Amino acid sequence: MDIVIDHLPFLFQGAYYTLLITVISMLFGSIIAAIVAVARLKGAPPIRWIARAYVSIIRGTPTLVQIIIVYYGLVDFGIRLQPLPAAIIALSISIGAYLSETLRGALQSIPKGQMEAAYASGLTPVQTMRRIIFPQAIRIAIPPAGNTFIGMLKETSLVSVITVTELLRSAQLLIAQYYVYMPFYLSIALMYWIMSTGFSFLLERWEKKLSIYV
Amino acid sequence: MITIKHLSKRFEKLEVLKDINLEVENGEVITILGPSGSGKSTLLRCLNGLEDMASGEIEVAGSTVNTEDSKKKQLNAYRQIRLHSGMVFQQFNLYPHKTVLGNVIEALLTVRKWSKEKATKKGEALLERVGLSEKRDVYPSRLSGGQQQRVAIARALAVEPEVMLFDEPTSALDPELVGEVLAVIKELAKEGMTMVIVTHEMEFAREVADRVIFMDEGVVVEQGTPDSFFNQPKTERARKFLNKM
Numbered sequence: 515m516d517i518v519i520d521h522l523p524f525l526f527q528g529a530y531y532t533l534l535i536t537v538i539s540m541l542f543g544s545i546i547a548a549i550v551a552v553a554r555l556k557g558a559p560p561i562r563w564i565a566r567a568y569v570s571i572i573r574g575t576p577t578l579v580q581i582i583i584v585y586y587g588l589v590d591f592g593i594r595l596q597p598l599p600a601a602i603i604a605l606s607i608s609i610g611a612y613l614s615e616t617l618r619g620a621l622q623s624i625p626k627g628q629m630e631a632a633y634a635s636g637l638t639p640v641q642t643m644r645r646i647i648f649p650q651a652i653r654i655a656i657p658p659a660g661n662t663f664i665g666m667l668k669e670t671s672l673v674s675v676i677t678v679t680e681l682l683r684s685a686q687l688l689i690a691q692y693y694v695y696m697p698f699y700l701s702i703a704l705m706y707w708i709m710s711t712g713f714s715f716l717l718e719r720w721e722k723k724l725s726i727y728v
Numbered sequence: 729m730i731t732i733k734h735l736s737k738r739f740e741k742l743e744v745l746k747d748i749n750l751e752v753e754n755g756e757v758i759t760i761l762g763p764s765g766s767g768k769s770t771l772l773r774c775l776n777g778l779e780d781m782a783s784g785e786i787e788v789a790g791s792t793v794n795t796e797d798s799k800k801k802q803l804n805a806y807r808q809i810r811l812h813s814g815m816v817f818q819q820f821n822l823y824p825h826k827t828v829l830g831n832v833i834e835a836l837l838t839v840r841k842w843s844k845e846k847a848t849k850k851g852e853a854l855l856e857r858v859g860l861s862e863k864r865d866v867y868p869s870r871l872s873g874g875q876q877q878r879v880a881i882a883r884a885l886a887v888e889p890e891v892m893l894f895d896e897p898t899s900a901l902d903p904e905l906v907g908e909v910l911a912v913i914k915e916l917a918k919e920g921m922t923m924v925i926v927t928h929e930m931e932f933a934r935e936v937a938d939r940v941i942f943m944d945e946g947v948v949v950e951q952g953t954p955d956s957f958f959n960q961p962k963t964e965r966a967r968k969f970l971n972k973m
């Protein structure tokens with residue numbers, strides 16, 4: 515146990531990167547999701563088709579493969595990314611596809627009457643989207659998106675393969691140095707668990723706060 | 729205030745409105761009656777562009793839409809119409825994520841770009857008018873159907889419309905809540921608001937209307953004063969309809 519405590523700062527740094535990658539990817543992923551969801555619902559046919567292909571490809575391939583393609587594969591096109599940016603780009607693209615499906619479902623679930631009431635009172639389609647439809651859809655999308663977010667936290671362990679020293683890899687590095695397995699693995703498992711439940715807790719509170727109008 | 733010329737409307741193969749011609753004077757209150765599926769809602773929705781016409785021309789509050797015009801010209805005209813008309817729906821369609829006041833002032837803030845203070849003042853006055861001042865900070869889900877519909881009326885009135893369009897404003901309400909909504913509409917009639925009201929409330933139609941329009945299968949079958957329509961319907965179809973009521 516002492517050996518773990520001695521190296522806690524190093525593990526914490528790994529946990530910090532795990533959090534950082536999760537939050538930033540989730541942020542960019544949400545932006546991608548919003549654009550893709552609207553493109554699929556309101557876009558002209560070619561745009562709709564591209565958005566659909568994107569979602570289909572990402573959902574139909576392993577995240578690990580996507581990460582490897584972004585990091586190693588893009589080198590063939592002369593794009594050489596640092597591990598951390600590559601990790602964030604790959605995970606943002608991946609999460610964006612899943613979130614866009616969640617958001618699309620939420621947008622479609624808003625009754626047509628909402629749009630009609632807004633149009634009838636003079637709002638433009640863009641104003642209607644921004645002021646009436648999106649705010650309602652986001653509230654509906656938050657619980658499933660929260661689950662995606664927590665899944666994401668765990669998926670970040672995949673980027674250890676492209677040498678990003680997040681939580682898993684920081685444990686692996688220590689193990690390689692000291693040849694002690696269980697204490698390190700158990701500690702990071704505990705740290706993942708604490709982070710996941712922490713986020714679950716925050717999300718629940720947020721949902722409650724947003725549900726006052728129901 | 730409203731002129732409809734040769735308006736036709738199809739959904740795919742189904743001809744829903746067939747060569748409708750109609751005029752509504754300034755300050756006139758029209759009620760549209762007719763069996764289910766006769767095209768009443770569709771006609772109303774064509775007036776502010778929630779449905780687009782297959783052919784024909786409408787003029788509402790000074791803006792004209794003709795199906796021969798360019799798409800852009802039509803959209804602009806519909807937009808003008810929407811800025812000068814208000815619509816009240818059967819299902820209220822209040823914005824659930826906004827408070828009562830937020831619902832009423834949304835168009836003032838977003839479309840008219842009024843300041844929050846100015847809009848709030850106006851919104852409060854409108855809520856007073858429909859008797860719901862004390863509900864200003866409540867969310868719609870906490871209101872009865874009748875209260876929700878009164879908020880919806882206040883919301884439609886916010887932009888000082890020249891015409892109000894009502895699509896069965898009381899059909900979704902429990903019987904004991906119908907009266908409070910009809911009272912608000914009657915009040916508007918007294919103030920001289922031009923209104924087109926689709927309704928199944930015969931008593932109300934009789935009382936509030938200057939003119940009754942009877943539709944069936946996409947055509948205006950007959951029209952006249954409430955007295956003449958209800959006492960001496962001219963057509964067989966109208967007689968049948970009234971007997972069933």
Ligand SMILES: Nc1ncnc2c1ncn2[C@@H]1O[C@H](COP(=O)(O)OP(=O)(O)OP(=O)(O)O)[C@@H](O)[C@H]1O
Pocket residue numbers: 739742744762763764765766767768769770771
């Ligand atoms: N969006 C739509 N797509 C296809 N058909 C439609 C659509 N809206 C209405 N219709 C059809 O058009 C016809 C007229 O409908 P409309 O809603 O105008 O009738 P209505 O007179 O308002 O009836 P109700 O009293 O039941 O409200 C009906 O046959 C209806 O099924």
Ligand SMILES: [Mg+2]
Pocket residue numbers: 768769770895896
């Ligand atoms: Mg109808």
